[in-house]
Amino acid sequence: MRFKDFFSPKFSEMDILSLILIFLLTCGGLIAIYSATFFVGSTANMQYFWKQILGIIGGLAMLIMLFSVRKSFLLSYAEILYIIGIGLIIIPFILSMVSSGTNRWITLGGFQIQPSEYMKFILIIMLAKYFSETQRSSRNPGYVLYPLGILLIPAALVFIQPDLGTTFIYVVVFAAMLFISGYKLYYIFLLIAPFITMLAAFNSWVFLVWGIIIAIIIFLNNKNVLFSALIFLMNILVGVMTPFFWNAIKPYQQQRILTMLNPQLDPMGAGYQVIQSQIAIGSGGLHGKGFLQGTQAHLHFLPEQHTDFIFSVISEEFGFIGISLILFIYCFLILRWFRMALTAKSTFSAMLIIGGTTALLAHIFINVGMTVGLLPVTGKPLPFISYGGSFLMTCFGLVGLVLNGNAE
Amino acid sequence: MPKEVKNRIGQYRITTIFVLALLMFIILIIRFYTLQITNYAIYRSAAVGNMLNRIDISAPRGIVYDRNGQEIIYNVPCYNVIVYPDLIKRHPDTWQKLADITGASVEALQYTMKRNQYGAYRPAVVLRNIDFKINTIINENIQDLPGAEIVFSPIREYTNDIKSGNLLGYTAQIRRKDMYKYRESGYKLGDIIGYDGVEKQYEHLLRGKRGYRYKLVNASGKPLNDQAYEQINPEPGNALYLTIDCELQAYAESLLVNYNGAAIVMNYENGEILASVSSPTYDPDMFTDGLTQAEWDSIVQDKHIPLFNRMIRGQYPAGSIYKMVAAIAALEKKVITPSTEFECTGVYNLGGRDYKCSHIHGMENLNEAIAHSCNIYFYNLILKLGIDDWSYYAKHMTFGELTGIDLPGELAGICPDREFMDKQYGKRKWWKGMWLNMVIGQGDVLVTPMQVIRYTGILATRGKIVTPHVLKSIHYTHDNTTQKPEYQVKQINEISASTWREIGAGMQNAVQSGWGTGRTANVPGLHMYGKTGTAQNPHGESHGWFLGYSKKTDFPYAVVVFIEHGIAGSDIAAPVAGQLLKAYYYMRDK
Numbered sequence: 001m002r003f004k005d006f007f008s009p010k011f012s013e014m015d016i017l018s019l020i021l022i023f024l025l026t027c028g029g030l031i032a033i034y035s036a037t038f039f040v041g042s043t044a045n046m047q048y049f050w051k052q053i054l055g056i057i058g059g060l061a062m063l064i065m066l067f068s069v070r071k072s073f074l075l076s077y078a079e080i081l082y083i084i085g086i087g088l089i090i091i092p093f094i095l096s097m098v099s100s101g102t103n104r105w106i107t108l109g110g111f112q113i114q115p116s117e118y119m120k121f122i123l124i125i126m127l128a129k130y131f132s133e134t135q136r137s138s139r140n141p142g143y144v145l146y147p148l149g150i151l152l153i154p155a156a157l158v159f160i161q162p163d164l165g166t167t168f169i170y171v172v173v174f175a176a177m178l179f180i181s182g183y184k185l186y187y188i189f190l191l192i193a194p195f196i197t198m199l200a201a202f203n204s205w206v207f208l209v210w211g212i213i214i215a216i217i218i219f220l221n222n223k224n225v226l227f228s229a230l231i232f233l234m235n236i237l238v239g240v241m242t243p244f245f246w247n248a249i250k251p252y253q254q255q256r257i258l259t260m261l262n263p264q265l266d267p268m269g270a271g272y273q274v275i276q277s278q279i280a281i282g283s284g285g286l287h288g289k290g291f292l293q294g295t296q297a298h299l300h301f302l303p304e305q306h307t308d309f310i311f312s313v314i315s316e317e318f319g320f321i322g323i324s325l326i327l328f329i330y331c332f333l334i335l336r337w338f339r340m341a342l343t344a345k346s347t348f349s350a351m352l353i354i355g356g357t358t359a360l361l362a363h364i365f366i367n368v369g370m371t372v373g374l375l376p377v378t379g380k381p382l383p384f385i386s387y388g389g390s391f392l393m394t395c396f397g398l399v400g401l402v403l404n405g406n407a408e
Numbered sequence: 409m410p411k412e413v414k415n416r417i418g419q420y421r422i423t424t425i426f427v428l429a430l431l432m433f434i435i436l437i438i439r440f441y442t443l444q445i446t447n448y449a450i451y452r453s454a455a456v457g458n459m460l461n462r463i464d465i466s467a468p469r470g471i472v473y474d475r476n477g478q479e480i481i482y483n484v485p486c487y488n489v490i491v492y493p494d495l496i497k498r499h500p501d502t503w504q505k506l507a508d509i510t511g512a513s514v515e516a517l518q519y520t521m522k523r524n525q526y527g528a529y530r531p532a533v534v535l536r537n538i539d540f541k542i543n544t545i546i547n548e549n550i551q552d553l554p555g556a557e558i559v560f561s562p563i564r565e566y567t568n569d570i571k572s573g574n575l576l577g578y579t580a581q582i583r584r585k586d587m588y589k590y591r592e593s594g595y596k597l598g599d600i601i602g603y604d605g606v607e608k609q610y611e612h613l614l615r616g617k618r619g620y621r622y623k624l625v626n627a628s629g630k631p632l633n634d635q636a637y638e639q640i641n642p643e644p645g646n647a648l649y650l651t652i653d654c655e656l657q658a659y660a661e662s663l664l665v666n667y668n669g670a671a672i673v674m675n676y677e678n679g680e681i682l683a684s685v686s687s688p689t690y691d692p693d694m695f696t697d698g699l700t701q702a703e704w705d706s707i708v709q710d711k712h713i714p715l716f717n718r719m720i721r722g723q724y725p726a727g728s729i730y731k732m733v734a735a736i737a738a739l740e741k742k743v744i745t746p747s748t749e750f751e752c753t754g755v756y757n758l759g760g761r762d763y764k765c766s767h768i769h770g771m772e773n774l775n776e777a778i779a780h781s782c783n784i785y786f787y788n789l790i791l792k793l794g795i796d797d798w799s800y801y802a803k804h805m806t807f808g809e810l811t812g813i814d815l816p817g818e819l820a821g822i823c824p825d826r827e828f829m830d831k832q833y834g835k836r837k838w839w840k841g842m843w844l845n846m847v848i849g850q851g852d853v854l855v856t857p858m859q860v861i862r863y864t865g866i867l868a869t870r871g872k873i874v875t876p877h878v879l880k881s882i883h884y885t886h887d888n889t890t891q892k893p894e895y896q897v898k899q900i901n902e903i904s905a906s907t908w909r910e911i912g913a914g915m916q917n918a919v920q921s922g923w924g925t926g927r928t929a930n931v932p933g934l935h936m937y938g939k940t941g942t943a944q945n946p947h948g949e950s951h952g953w954f955l956g957y958s959k960k961t962d963f964p965y966a967v968v969v970f971i972e973h974g975i976a977g978s979d980i981a982a983p984v985a986g987q988l989l990k991a992y993y994y995m996r997d998k
Contacts, residue, residue, distance in 0.1 A: 180421050279458065282443040282451020295459040300627035316455075320444040324437065331433040338426045342419060350417050354425070365432050372439045 009068040013407040018336065021329050022384055022399060026056050026392075028326060029310070029385035035292050036306040036313045036387075048306055048387055055389030059396030066121065066400030067407070071348060078122075078129045082150070085122040088115035089157045104161050116158045116166050117394040123170060124177075124355030124401060126150050131181040132347035141187050144178065148191075165378035169362050176358035177351055180341070186221040190231065194238045201242040211236060273303040274373045281315035281323075281372060288319030306387040308379050311371045326385075327368075334361050340406040352405035356398040363395070460622040460637060463531060464596070467616030468562040469579065470645030472606060474654040475682070475880055480569075481576060481607070483562035487543050490531040491521055496555030505553055509545050510535055523584070524598040533598050537563060564600070564607075566692045570658045574717040575684050575815070575878070577605025578692035594618070603695070604717075606650065606878060608816045613882055616645035647883040651680035656992050660685040663984045669952075669971040670718040670857040672876075673988055676865035676957060676966040679874030679895055681813075682992065686718040720811075720818040723854040724970065727941030728781045728925075729953045730802075730849030732867060732911050734789055735774060737801035739907040743792045746910045749773050752784040756844070763787055763844050766942075766976075778914025779924035781940060783848050790847035791840065798847065799825035804900055805866055811858045812875045812896065821859055824852040849941060857970045860955055864966040867915065868937070868957035870908040871900035915939050919956060925978045926954060929986035934993060935959035938985070942976040949973035954981035958989055963996075965989055 030052055037048045074081075092106055092115070106113045130147050151174040159167045179188065193214055200210040214235055222228040246254065280296035289295070294316035296302050302309050315323050337357040344350035360383050367382040369375035381388055383395040443451065472481035489506065496502050507514045517534045525532040538546075538558075546558055564579045582590055582601045595601065602611040619642030623635075660671045664687035673682040690707060699707075707715060716722065738744045752769035755762050765783040769776070777785035790798060802808070808823025822828070824846055829838045832852065845851030855863075858876060865874050875895040882891045915937040918924035926938040938956025945951060952974025957966040967988050969981040 176425060180417050180425065182418055182421065276458075278443060279451050279454045281440065282447055283455035285444055285448045285452065296455055299459050299625070301458055315440070315444065320440060323440050323444070327433055327437055327440075331430065334429050334433075335426060338422060338429060341417065342422055344415050347415050347417055350415050354422075358425075361429055361432070365436070368436050372436070372443060374435070374439060 006070060006073050007065075007068040008070050009064070010407050014067065015336075015340075015403055015406055018333060018399065018403060021333055022396075025326070025329060025384040028314070029387075031291070032310050032314050032317075032385060033306050033387050035294065035317060036297055036302075036310060038292055038298065051389065052387055052392070055387075055392040056396075058389055059392040062393045063396040063400040063403075066397045067404045069404065071346070071352075071404070071408075074125050075129055075348065078125050081122045082126050085115065085119045086153060086157070088113075089119060089154060091115070092161075093157075104163060112390065114390050116154070116161070116163060117390055119154045119158075120166075120169065120173070120359055120394060121397055121401060123150065123154060124173060124352060124359065124398075127174060127177045128348050128351030128355055131177055131351050139184060141184075141190075143183060144187060144191065147174065147178065165366060165380040168366070168378070169359055169380075172362045173355050173359050177355050180351070180354045186217070189217060193235055197235050197239040198242045201239040202246075207239055211239070273309070273377060274370075276301045276303065277309050277312040277371045278373050280309075280312040284316040284319040284323075286320050288315070288317045288322055291317055293317060304379070307381050308367065308377075308386065309371055310386045311368055311382055314385075315371075330364055334364075337402050337406075340402070344405055345408055349405035349408070353402050356402040356405070359398050360395065458627075459624055461625045463559070463621045463623065465559075465619035465621055465639075465642045466561045466600070467618055467642035468644040469564060469600070469602075469616060470610075470614040470885070471647045472576070472614075473647065473649045474652045474657075475650060475680075476653065476655075477649070478567070478569075478654050480567045480650070480652075480654055482565055482567075484565045486537045486561055486563040487558050488533050488561050489535040489538060489546065489556060490533050490559050491556050492531050493521065493525055499554040502553050502555050505549070506534070506546075506556055509549070510538065510542055524581075531557065531559075564692075564696050567654065569654055570661060571689045571691045572657060572661065572685065573605065573690035573692040573714070574686040574719065575605050575652070575657075575689075576692055577602055577607030577609070577816075578695040579603065579607055580695045604715075604817075605692075605815060606648070607692075609814050610648055610879065613648065614645040616885075617643035619643070644885050646885050649880045649883065650878050651675075651682065651880045652684070652878055653682045653992070653995070655995055656683040656988070657685065659683075659991050660988055661687070661689065663987060664971075667971045667974060667980065668712055668718070669969070669974065669981075670722060671969045671984060671988060672719060672857055672861045672967070673992060674861045674865060674874075674876055674966050674968075675964055676868045676872070676874065677964040679862075679865070679876045679897070680880065681861075681876055681878045682965065683988070684719050684878065686716070686722070688712045688714045690714040717815070717817060718857065718970070718972075720813055720815055720856055720858045722970075723819055723821050723856055724951055724972075725851075725943035725945060726849030726853050726855045726860070727943030727951065727953050728783075728848055729860060729863075729939050729941035729955050730853055730855070731778065731781065731786050731847070732915070732939065733802045733805055733807075734786055734793065734798055734847045735778060735911055735914070736805075736903060736907055737797045738789050738793050739774075739910060740801070740903060741793060741797050743797075744774065744789060746774050750777075750785045750788040752782050754784075756784045756787045758787070758791075758841050758844060759839065761841055763841070774910060775914045775917055778911070778939065779917035779921055781918070781925045781942075786847045787844045790843045795829075795843050795846070796826055798843075799823065804903070805863050806873055807853075807855060807859060807863070811856075811862045812877075813858050814877045814879050818858065819856060821856050822852055822854040828852070850944060857968050860953070860970070861966055861968040864955040864957055864968055866900065867908075867911065867955075868959070868964070868966055870905070870912075871903055873898040873900065912937060915956075925976075926956065926982045928978055929954055929956050929982035931958075931986050931990040931993070933960070934963060934989060936986070936989070938982070940976065940978045940982055942978075949975055952976055952979055952981040954978075954985045956982075956985050956989070958993075963993060965992065 030049060033052050034049050037045045092104060104114055104116065106115065127147055127150060151170060155167050155170045196210065200207045215232055218228045218232050276296060280294065280302055283296065294313060296316050297305050297313045302312055305313050314326065334357055337353055341350040341353040344353055363380060363383045366375060366378060366380045370377050381391050468483045471479055474480050503514045503517060506517060512535065520534045521532045543558060546553065566576060579600050579602050582595055582597065582599050584597065587597060590601065602608040602614060607614065620640045621636045622638040624637045656673060660683040664671055664685050667687055669687050671683065671685045674680065675682065694703065749771045751771050752765050754765050754768035769780050769782045772780065772782050772785050802823050808820055810818050810820050842851055846853050862874065862876055866872065874897055877895050879893055884891065919926040919930050919936045919938040921927065925940040929938050930936050936956055936958055938954060941953030943951040943953060952971040955968045967985045969985040971980045974980040
């Protein structure tokens, strides 16, 4: 096998506008990182700045690699990649049993590798392969079981790391691709319904209303009365069991679950962070306080300001105008990519585009939603802007996949 | 290799996702608009509040001068040690180091902090008025004392020429139990506030306006540098010029030093108080540094009760100084004429009870009765006059009401009338014998020295009712202007000139005749008028009263001296009154 069998760089077909806009975003990120790591009373710390530039170079390499890789290669080796990916996610668990360490990272000669990041590509490739091959049978309810399995193995592993944010990204990517694949909306509803039932079970009135809604939907969509009744009863059973299970666990365990779902419940921790973030954003006003003039950022009021809360730094220093510009670029890119899925040459390409774009959109929304206090603090960075080489490479790689899908 | 399948995905599902994504960005941009544009002001001030730590700079209180421009209350520089409760909690070593430097115990310092603390982030005073040496040591070692700081804060000092705590008042930290009253006016725990006297009465003029120093701090509350980010300088309080003459006040204090009582000198034309002593008094400087429990106990338990302001809160039987009320009423009601005579046999019997006089005066007319202070003349008179006309004129003399003196806590005394007596004893349960007591200022009659000085003024001016006051003018510091407060003046018009003349003649004889009871108050050349009073009281020796005034042109001064248990008015009160006016006459000449 030769190099040409794996890669076919087709730079003439690369979407240059996407690259230019991403370049603009990373420049904005560099400026923000310089500001976020510059503190009053101490000399400028350029270390983060240079490391980020290294990360961008690495990211570009990743982008080119995933852009150039042949789709035929991806289709052939998807399963092998998937098994390797799962293996890598398991390795830190084994290592942490030996020595005390986090479950997320593998340290290799000074570099830290976070396998759950690379799993995002692999998951997209695996799902794209499945959904492009079996699209004809998407009217069959059992159609979902195989991709669900593909999702659940890495999702479960990442969930117990615990990394709720990444789990959520996996689920969102899966949901978007499943939806695009043409799977019946009714089946998607059946998948989601038990989770809503669990939440509804905490209030008897809500539970009653919800029960009527699912009953109507189920019996309208299904001719087989016996089968419908079975599905309905299973939902009700889930609902009835939930409070029972909830009350059976210890209060501190309840608390832990609640805090994981909404960290703002902890006022001295995440609650404080969100308040300070909102103060930073709000006090930026229309024009912002100016580069290096953000008091919230430079007096250490913002937590994690070069990574998770970098958008608050930008908001404070460049105001509503600066924020609108960045959000516009993001929005433009995301919508442009979604449109590419329509014109893609194959379903597999379209699925790669949908998967990559959804992953990036989810990251953006989770991060920005967190800084403005709309979503819980999950500690997910902002694509192309937040500090962090590993995450930059993920984002550039996702763009590579998207542009790859668009090419040919 | 597997074949790629042609793109067959549905357009409407892509469009749905496309619209959803657009919606997400719209939600975000609306949220940013709300935070950054709609609620900008809220978050802006929150950010400023975050980065600035505000330290109060206390304003120097206003200076108080006497009528001649002598400083009687002023400020001296003082340095306090403060601590930031949150910072020092993280650096507990600071306590021990502070204790080593200052010689105070850690417990005492911590106790003081707790007493002065409001909130974990506001500095609390732990030591007041540290001396220069400790100040220097702390300043040199300030780097090793995280959480502690020295702040400048002026403190009050009172001239040593006079004590007069009852008149001037004193300043002290707001007591915790009083905070609820003052919080609304912007006071904080640990603030200095005026208690008693002028300091309390004119607190709003004297307090000044607090200044602030803002320091840039980081998220852990640590100041970034020593420079103030912004400083709003305090506005000193306004200067007050009192009507008090410091020299006369000092002299009055010295005359009363051995007695419990009060002495007041007033300009009867305008109500200015030249001297006003409540004896024994206390030294207001005592309170400035804060009293120890023992010091406080010794003041409170002193049987001469120095904190008791006898000038305005002491309600005493008036004794014979009240007799002019009955004389005026009788002349006005034509019950008597100036030549009407009653015989004094030393004792008067009414309803089987004996009512006594000090001497056997024989036949007396009004003039002699006032000069001799004959009780029996007035017994006869009140029985002819009746209580209603008598109390009507007593109220004209403003007894039973506040004088309006600009000092806190004045009491109104009692001016008994029919209604009062009915209430006090029940209808028809009181008898005419009580009239006899009341007409000579005994029984239920109670007056304060301040009421008596106003009464004296009314007698001297033939009906001019002035408002006694100690504040002459205010010098506003913010615009350098001076304002003279207006005081109410009223005039009694319904008393005839002949009546005033007769009363005046009696009071003149009482002092100037050589046989009157007030002759010891006479000061040749000052045209002295006066009246003594000896108020019996059930608690021991009688109280001595003297009221008098000078009729000399350009010397319109009235004087009242009251001595608790001073035997007769002629013994101590009258000579003290004479000495006061005489002394002031020469002081003024100088």
